[in-house]
Amino acid sequence: xxxxxxxxxxxxxxxxxxxxxxxxxxxxxxxxxxxxxxxxxxxxxxxxxxxxxxxxxxxxxxxxxxxxxxxxxxxxxx
Amino acid sequence: xxxxxxxxxxxxxxxxxxxxxxxxxxxxxxxxxxxxxxxxxxxxxxxxxxxxxxxxxxxxxxxxxxxxxxxxxxxxxxxxxxxxxxxxxxxxxxxxxxxxxxxxxxxxxxxxxxxxxxxxxxxxxxxxxxxxxxxxxxxxxxxxxxxxxxxxxxxxxxxxxxxxxxxxxxxxxxxxxxxxxxxxxxxxxxxxxxxxxxxxxxxxxxxxxxxxxxxxxxxxxxxxxxxxxxxxxxxxxxxxxxxxxxxxxxxxxxxxxxxxxxxxxxxxxxxxxxxxxxxxxxxxxxxxxxxxxxxxxxxxxxxxxxxxxxxxxxxxxxxxxxxxxxxxxxxxxxxxxxxxxxxxxxxxxxxxxxxxxxxxxxxxxxxxxxx
Numbered sequence: 001x002x003x004x005x006x007x008x009x010x011x012x013x014x015x016x017x018x019x020x021x022x023x024x025x026x027x028x029x030x031x032x033x034x035x036x037x038x039x040x041x042x043x044x045x046x047x048x049x050x051x052x053x054x055x056x057x058x059x060x061x062x063x064x065x066x067x068x069x070x071x072x073x074x075x076x077x078x
Numbered sequence: 079x080x081x082x083x084x085x086x087x088x089x090x091x092x093x094x095x096x097x098x099x100x101x102x103x104x105x106x107x108x109x110x111x112x113x114x115x116x117x118x119x120x121x122x123x124x125x126x127x128x129x130x131x132x133x134x135x136x137x138x139x140x141x142x143x144x145x146x147x148x149x150x151x152x153x154x155x156x157x158x159x160x161x162x163x164x165x166x167x168x169x170x171x172x173x174x175x176x177x178x179x180x181x182x183x184x185x186x187x188x189x190x191x192x193x194x195x196x197x198x199x200x201x202x203x204x205x206x207x208x209x210x211x212x213x214x215x216x217x218x219x220x221x222x223x224x225x226x227x228x229x230x231x232x233x234x235x236x237x238x239x240x241x242x243x244x245x246x247x248x249x250x251x252x253x254x255x256x257x258x259x260x261x262x263x264x265x266x267x268x269x270x271x272x273x274x275x276x277x278x279x280x281x282x283x284x285x286x287x288x289x290x291x292x293x294x295x296x297x298x299x300x301x302x303x304x305x306x307x308x309x310x311x312x313x314x315x316x317x318x319x320x321x322x323x324x325x326x327x328x329x330x331x332x333x334x335x336x337x338x339x340x341x342x343x344x345x346x347x348x349x350x351x352x353x354x355x356x357x358x359x360x361x362x363x364x365x366x367x368x369x370x371x372x373x374x375x376x377x378x379x380x381x382x383x384x385x386x387x388x389x390x391x392x393x394x395x396x397x398x399x400x401x402x403x404x405x406x407x408x409x410x411x412x413x414x415x416x417x418x419x420x421x422x423x424x425x426x427x428x429x430x431x432x433x434x435x436x437x438x439x440x441x442x443x444x445x446x447x448x449x
Contacts, residue, residue: 031385033380057177058401058407065418070414077263
């Protein structure tokens, strides 16, 4: 529960710091990108705080580059 | 242009040094010893030579696209939409880079210095400093290097001078025992962590310098100075600790610092030496994070990158907690995947942009972005 509260208060603090300025300066595009990124961040933080098994993004990168690495390092090991 | 900062050539030179030393000093030496045994220093020399060629490539890019960050150059070279797609793939590289450095920092502090503190607080604290620095602008970060650089030099000289009594020549012999394959493997690992991430500096490099023309030499000088530091540290780790301890220890340079004992009165200086890494890792994370946020805002056509730094920082902290599932995955990733990932972004992509630029330069290149 403390984790969830931590995430919520962090998100609230970020909004309080940034959103008033964005609205005052009428930076609409920035506001949407800001809210989108924050939403992803909050959802991800919730999942991690609830100890859901979130796969590491490295696995997607490793899926693409590991075969190439295996070929290159395989050639060197002969 | 989104950001009206200018940094001097000297600041860029210091930025290159601290950025390149970055995490290299903490995590490369043991991988090198694993790959090439007591010849771990040979891949470093090969790597530095190749690195000079890489800097030549980056400098040529900078000349071809004056006044543009790398993401803008990609969009000019490849056209608007393909350029945007490739740019997004490129931005993932410094973003993952900053996630990894934050995670490495957290692991290091919780393993060796504060074992009882939950790693999330270390990561939040460190990411908060990085976000603060990047919000103030890269000019602030570059000026910070001027203040921090003497401290780094002092720590490195301290570490080297007081390790000299412990040097054992027999640890480095016989020379050239590792095969050419192992040495090349070591060189690729070294390039992956030390050299290829320098492509991220292209977000800062030609646009941000206040004196056009001579900036290329600062890049070379910075790389050579940082390379000399890593080479010395690698030789010292092998000679003082022996190959076995170097390859089995997670942070060999920390173990090296533990060996320092001056007249039985000055002991346990390793905590002070750790301060050196806090500085270099901070600079590297800040440049990665700056490149990721600035690049994203340029791709999306935002006027200012600063508003998205805080949510991006939250993402960095969240992902840094799950990025390495365990230590063996971390070793596999650092030595087998990351070097290839860095090769694609640090060599293939700049080459592609350079070649398309050269083909187009017959028509018209310096027109800039029309957005």
